[in-house]
Amino acid sequence: MKLIFLHIFLIIFLKSSNGFSDFDALMKLKASMVASNTSALNDWKTGKSHCSFSGVSCDQNQRVTALTISNVPLFGTIPSEIGVLNKLVNLTLVAINLTGEFPAEFSNLTSIKFVNLSSNLLSGDFPGEIVTDMTELEAFDVYDNNLTGKLPLEFVKLKNLRILRLGGNFFTGEIPEAYSEFPSLKILGL
Ligand SMILES: *[C@@H]1O[C@H](CO)[C@@H](O)[C@H](O)[C@H]1NC(C)=O
Ligand SMILES: *[C@@H]1O[C@H](CO)[C@@H](O)[C@H](O)[C@H]1NC(C)=O
Ligand SMILES: *[C@@H]1O[C@H](CO)[C@@H](O)[C@H](O)[C@H]1NC(C)=O
Ligand SMILES: *[C@@H]1O[C@H](CO)[C@@H](O)[C@H](O)[C@H]1NC(C)=O
Ligand SMILES: *[C@@H]1O[C@H](CO)[C@@H](O)[C@H](O)[C@H]1NC(C)=O
Ligand SMILES: *[C@@H]1O[C@H](CO)[C@@H](O)[C@H](O)[C@H]1NC(C)=O
Numbered sequence: 001m002k003l004i005f006l007h008i009f010l011i012i013f014l015k016s017s018n019g020f021s022d023f024d025a026l027m028k029l030k031a032s033m034v035a036s037n038t039s040a041l042n043d044w045k046t047g048k049s050h051c052s053f054s055g056v057s058c059d060q061n062q063r064v065t066a067l068t069i070s071n072v073p074l075f076g077t078i079p080s081e082i083g084v085l086n087k088l089v090n091l092t093l094v095a096i097n098l099t100g101e102f103p104a105e106f107s108n109l110t111s112i113k114f115v116n117l118s119s120n121l122l123s124g125d126f127p128g129e130i131v132t133d134m135t136e137l138e139a140f141d142v143y144d145n146n147l148t149g150k151l152p153l154e155f156v157k158l159k160n161l162r163i164l165r166l167g168g169n170f171f172t173g174e175i176p177e178a179y180s181e182f183p184s185l186k187i188l189g190l
Contacts, residue, residue, distance in 0.1 A: 022064045023050040025084035029067075033098065035075035063087035065111075070094040077101075078122075083108035089136075095119035106130040118143040118165065126171070128152025137161050143189060144168035151190070153178055165189035 030044045044053045051058035057066035064085045074096045083105025091109070094116055101124035110133045123146040131137060131154050138160050147169040155164055156178045164182075167189040175190065182188070 021084050022058075022062065025081040026050050026053060026056065026064070028079050028081040032079035032081075033074045033076040033093075033096075038073055038075055040072045040074055041069070057090075059087060066090040066092075068092040069096055071096070073097045075099060078103055078106075080105040082106060085109070087111050090114045092116045093120070097121055099123070102127055102130060104130065107133060110134060111136060113138045113160075115139065116141045117145065118168075120145050122147060125149030126152055126166075126169075128154040131155060131158065134158065135160070139163035141165040142169065146170060148172070151176055151179070156181055159183050161185055163187045 026044060030041050034040050041054065044050075049062070050056060050064070051062055055067060055069045056064055059065050065087055066089060067085070068090065070092065071094070076098065077100030078098060080103045082103060086108045088109050089111055091112060092114065095118070098117070098120040100122065102122065104127060107130040112134050113136050115137070116139070118141045122142065126142075126147045126149050131140070131152070135158065137158050139162060140155065141163065143165040145168070147166075149171060150173045151166065151171050153176055155161060156176075161182065162184055164185060165187070171190075179188070
């Protein structure tokens, strides 16, 4: 009997602690992505389930699986807490004037299939190593940002990658020879 209670307690505890950390991560995302001179994501607030926030979808364990915000000016940056949302499948943050660099914690998003960060102001040398463990990745679109550096090689190893759009940035150097070896690529935009 005690064991059963312990079990139930653990299940409830684990569920709510997961929920809590995704909630906290989303509040950090809001604080960082929405610049102080703008107002957006007003329904992201305490007293609500984070799964009902606009642009957020969850699985049955209240873990965030999709985050989609488009065409509202935020002017902020993506914080390291994005890495907490490691059940994300679809990350679509399009034309919201995000600035700053890719945080290294992006590498934690190992369930991700679709990334669309096109039409923002992301800058800095693109850290290719963040995609190394994104083995499920099917589409990655950062068209029209301010990214610099050499064209990343890490995408070439991703077996499910069908769409890669890196154009409209400031990448330099040659097109790597390895870009002839993508296993499943259908669309490459440079
Ligand atoms: C907010 O600040 C950014 C630069 O930090 C600026 O480009 C943008 O126009 C400002 N937005 C508003 C609504 O004032
Ligand atoms: C993003 O910023 C640019 C330049 O400040 C502005 O022209 C554009 O309208 C902004 N995008 C959105 C969605 O507000
Ligand atoms: C990355 O995910 C692991 C679980 O897989 C978690 O324990 C860790 O806190 C996450 N790291 C960050 C930076 O969020
Ligand atoms: C990801 O979310 C966006 C916005 O809701 C949607 O348009 C797109 O179809 C989704 N991508 C996939 C492949 O489900
Ligand atoms: C990303 O979003 C833009 C704007 O909605 C769209 O044109 C583009 O096709 C999307 N990229 C992918 C890979 O779906
Ligand atoms: C983006 O790059 C352009 C061209 O180099 C530059 O004029 C602009 O200031 C950059 N914007 C940001 C937000 O880094």
